[in-house]
Amino acid sequence: MSTQAATEDLAAVIGLEVHVQLETDTKIFCGCSTDAADAEPNTHTCRRASDSPARSPSSNEGAVEAAVKLGKALHADIPERTTFHRKNYFYPDLPKGFQLTQYDAPICQNGELDVRVEDRRREIGITRAHLEEDPGSLQHVGGSIDTADYTKVDYNRAGTPLVEIVTEPDFRSPDETRAFLAKLEEVLEYLGIYDAERDGSLRVDANISMVPAGEVAGEIDETTLEAANRTEVKNISSHKGAEQALAYEVTRQRNAIQRGREVEQETRHWDESRGITVSMRSKEAEKDYRYFEEADLPPLEVADWKAKLEIPELPDARRERFGEEYGLSAEAASKLTSTKEVADFFEAIAEEYDPDLAATWVADNLLGELNYRDMAVTDLEGRFDEFTRLVALVAEDEITEKNAREVVLREMLDEGSAPDAVVEAEDLGKTGASEVQAAVEDAIDENPDAVADYENGDEGAINFLVGQVMQKTGGSADPGQVNGLLRDELDE
Numbered sequence: 104m105s106t107q108a109a110t111e112d113l114a115a116v117i118g119l120e121v122h123v124q125l126e127t128d129t130k131i132f133c134g135c136s137t138d139a140a141d142a143e144p145n146t147h148t149c150r151r152a153s154d155s156p157a158r159s160p161s162s163n164e165g166a167v168e169a170a171v172k173l174g175k176a177l178h179a180d181i182p183e184r185t186t187f188h189r190k191n192y193f194y195p196d197l198p199k200g201f202q203l204t205q206y207d208a209p210i211c212q213n214g215e216l217d218v219r220v221e222d223r224r225r226e227i228g229i230t231r232a233h234l235e236e237d238p239g240s241l242q243h244v245g246g247s248i249d250t251a252d253y254t255k256v257d258y259n260r261a262g263t264p265l266v267e268i269v270t271e272p273d274f275r276s277p278d279e280t281r282a283f284l285a286k287l288e289e290v291l292e293y294l295g296i297y298d299a300e301r302d303g304s305l306r307v308d309a310n311i312s313m314v315p316a317g318e319v320a321g322e323i324d325e326t327t328l329e330a331a332n333r334t335e336v337k338n339i340s341s342h343k344g345a346e347q348a349l350a351y352e353v354t355r356q357r358n359a360i361q362r363g364r365e366v367e368q369e370t371r372h373w374d375e376s377r378g379i380t381v382s383m384r385s386k387e388a389e390k391d392y393r394y395f396e397e398a399d400l401p402p403l404e405v406a407d408w409k410a411k412l413e414i415p416e417l418p419d420a421r422r423e424r425f426g427e428e429y430g431l432s433a434e435a436a437s438k439l440t441s442t443k444e445v446a447d448f449f450e451a452i453a454e455e456y457d458p459d460l461a462a463t464w465v466a467d468n469l470l471g472e473l474n475y476r477d478m479a480v481t482d483l484e485g486r487f488d489e490f491t492r493l494v495a496l497v498a499e500d501e502i503t504e505k506n507a508r509e510v511v512l513r514e515m516l517d518e519g520s521a522p523d524a525v526v527e528a529e530d531l532g533k534t535g536a537s538e539v540q541a542a543v544e545d546a547i548d549e550n551p552d553a554v555a556d557y558e559n560g561d562e563g564a565i566n567f568l569v570g571q572v573m574q575k576t577g578g579s580a581d582p583g584q585v586n587g588l589l590r591d592e593l594d595e
């Protein structure tokens with residue numbers, strides 16, 4: 104970069120490469136199980152997954168299906184046929200010396216994803232998304248990658264299906280990448296091809312360069328992109344990590360340029376515990392990989408799958424529809440569509456009961472109480488019927504809203520109780536109408552002074568009488584209703 108740049112305003116140019124683990128039972132090119140979370144190291148692997156180039160692989164249909172769905176969600180071009188290549192390199196996590204991946208005919212091309220960052224709407228171009236196998240994993244003992252005493256290798260992960268999503272260099276600030284990753288995860292979850300809870304299921308490499316601000320005002324041109332020295336930051340595993348690592352790089356690169364130094368084109372490692380990026384190695388040029396087509400994997404004809412596979416309504420569309428169809432505020436619609444499960448749950452209730460009641464119960468009461476307990480909707484798996492029953496009890500006026508929220512819901516979450524059992528045990532059933540009416544009449548008969556005060560215009564006296572009725576009914580009457588009944592009697 105010329106010294107002139109040092110005096111100009113600089114702007115960040117960022118592109119992401121996101122590796123997502125696809126949820127399949129078996130690995131992408133062999134029958135080994137992918138469920139290796141609690142397994143002993145090196146027990147879920149075979150020679151095809153780890154070290155042998157010579158055993159005929161075959162592709163996992165589930166992984167291909169997932170990639171086709173993703174392509175549709177990203178409005179990408181899905182070619183008629185797609186091919187696999189060997190990417191040749193040696194690393195201890197890849198003893199066979201090549202990774203099976205896709206090269207010039209990836210399964211998704213030229214897509215996009217819309218992202219909102221505060222009030223800005225950004226359209227992020229997706230260059231490509233391709234299928235590939237994960238290498239094994241390394242565990243550094245006694246330090247991090249650059250300081251460890253030694254390193255252990257586990258091939259349980261080798262051969263796990265990944266899709267690598269490569270974006271255009273369309274991000275202009277670290278916070279945009281955070282919003283993008285959150286949105287991407289939302290879409291992946293809606294498609295049912297991804298498990299956010301799984302360790303390492305989302306891994307990000309972030310490319311960043313600083314260019315003169317004037318160059319990125321409109322369309323950025325190729326020459327500027329190529330001329331800018333960029334770093335690729337690896338080992339990022341969360342939205343927050345991406346934002347922090349990139350913010351660190353913005354400062355580091357800006358400082359270098361302003362001091363008249365060149366930013367080295369290199370690969371850096373995000374050290375999350377120290378909150379810094381460290382230099383790893385200078386970046387390999389693409390030609391080093393000597394890509395060649397995998398002869399054992401015939402081209403995949405994907406045209407049929409593309410025609411047949413359907414994807415569910417995605418979060419943005421659903422958010423908008425919730426607003427229109429149920430009259431929800433933008434905030435409520437957003438909360439209720441944050442995951443497909445919550446959205447499905449809300450809709451099931453809204454169809455049967457009042458949508459406003461359903462929205463209050465799911466968005467405010469249920470999510471609020473879950474949040475307070477550090478729980479997620481996934482913790483309620485298999486219990487949605489119980490929560491629907493709770494809303495039914497309120498909708499049908501069998502218990503008060505307050506008891507439902509403060510007693511039943513809490514016991515359901517804390518003790519795992521069923522709603523009817525709590526109502527019964529705590530005797531929360533609303534008192535029948537005739538019983539309330541009798542209590543109202545008794546209270547009036549027994550408290551002539553309060554009645555006289557009320558008749559003389561003392562509004563406070565009615566509260567005293569409401570209290571008396573509540574006492575007689577053991578607190579199970581509805582105070583608003585009691586107030587109304589008392590006035591009816593007294594104003595006659």
Ligand code: ADP
Pocket residue numbers: 116117118119120269270271272273310311312327328329331333389
């Ligand atoms: P390589 O093959 O060298 O990794 P690619 O062209 O595949 O390079 O791009 C990798 C990533 O780098 C993409 O996400 C792309 O958007 C991003 N990228 C390209 N040019 C720049 C740049 N000047 N600054 C930041 N990111 C960039």
Ligand code: MG
Pocket residue numbers: 120
């Ligand atoms: Mg690349």
